[in-house]
Amino acid sequence: MSGVDIERTDGIATVTMNDGKANIMSAQFLGELITAVRSAADAGEIVVLRSSIEGTYSGGFDVKALATRDPATVIEMMKAGADLIHAMLIHPRPIVAAASGRIFPMGLFTLLAADYRIGDSEQAQWCLNEAQLGIVPPDYAFDLLRYRFDSNWLSRAILTADMMSAADGLAAGVFDRLASGDEVETQAFRVAKLLADSPASSLAGIKRKLRSEVADRIRTSSERELSVENYRKKYAA
Known part of the structure; x- marks a missing residue:
């Protein structure tokens, strides 16, 4: 069963995440998102990225896969995460994200890779909880985080792993705008239609100037770091 659905209307591709649980970003789920984003790019469509699971945008990377410490399994998922971020950053049309509920990495990274982010002022909560899980994020994640976050916010969020509010997200650079309830998606589609x-x-040229440098950096970081050999060295006893 697919966890990602795409609907097309008037130049807008609505990409909906719903794996029936918490939108856990396994290698397979990430692959489905990559396919959706690239399909929209081929069609020249604006993307609206959303979740249809109440109270959850994404539970982030598949923690069970990370816990295996199996190099091939972990690297496959990490590479898929890098590929999704890269696909979003080089997408020639803007990507609008509508986020409500809890947001964990890798879900948070999809917001940071989107071009316009609207969060639920009452329900959206986000965190960078890798420290609590005993995980060091890959280099490409830091490339994206440094691109989007003020350095003080980044240090606070990633060192403490605190669950942050929507207002914190607006200040830190996770969101561009906050809305309440149904207005989150209403405003997301309003922005998407305006961009369409x-x-x-001109939008493609502007986006290329805004995102190409960090997109190239993320591609280089992932190719340099993400290999089974490097993973084994990193976690060697």
């Missing part, structure tokens, strides 16, 4: 009416060539 703008000249595609």
Whole structure:
């Protein structure tokens, strides 16, 4: 059963996440998102990324896969995460994200890779909880985090692993705007329609200037770091 659905209307591809649980970003789930984003890119569509699970945007990376410490399993998932971020950053049209409920890495990274992010002022909560899990995020994650976050917010969030509020997210750079309840998605589609009416060539050129440098950095970091050999060295007893 697919955890990702795509609907197309008037130049807007609505990509909905729902794995029936918490939108856990396994290698398979990430692969489905990559396929959806690339399909929208091929069609020249604006993307609206959303979750249809009440109270949850994404539970983040598959912790069970990480816990195996199996190099091939972990690297496959980490590479898929890097590929999704890269696909979002180089997408020629803007990506709008609507987020409500809890947001964990890798879900948080999809927000940071989107171009316009609207969070639920009452329900959205986010964190970088790798420290609590005994995990050091990959280099590409730090490339994205440094690109989006003020350094003080990044230090606080990743060292303490605190669950942060929507207001914190607005201040830190996770969200561009906050709304309440149904207005989150209403405003997301309003922004998407406004962008869909703008000249595609100018938006593509602007986005390329905004995102190409960090996209290249993420690609280089993932290719350099993410290998079974490097993973084994990292966690050698």
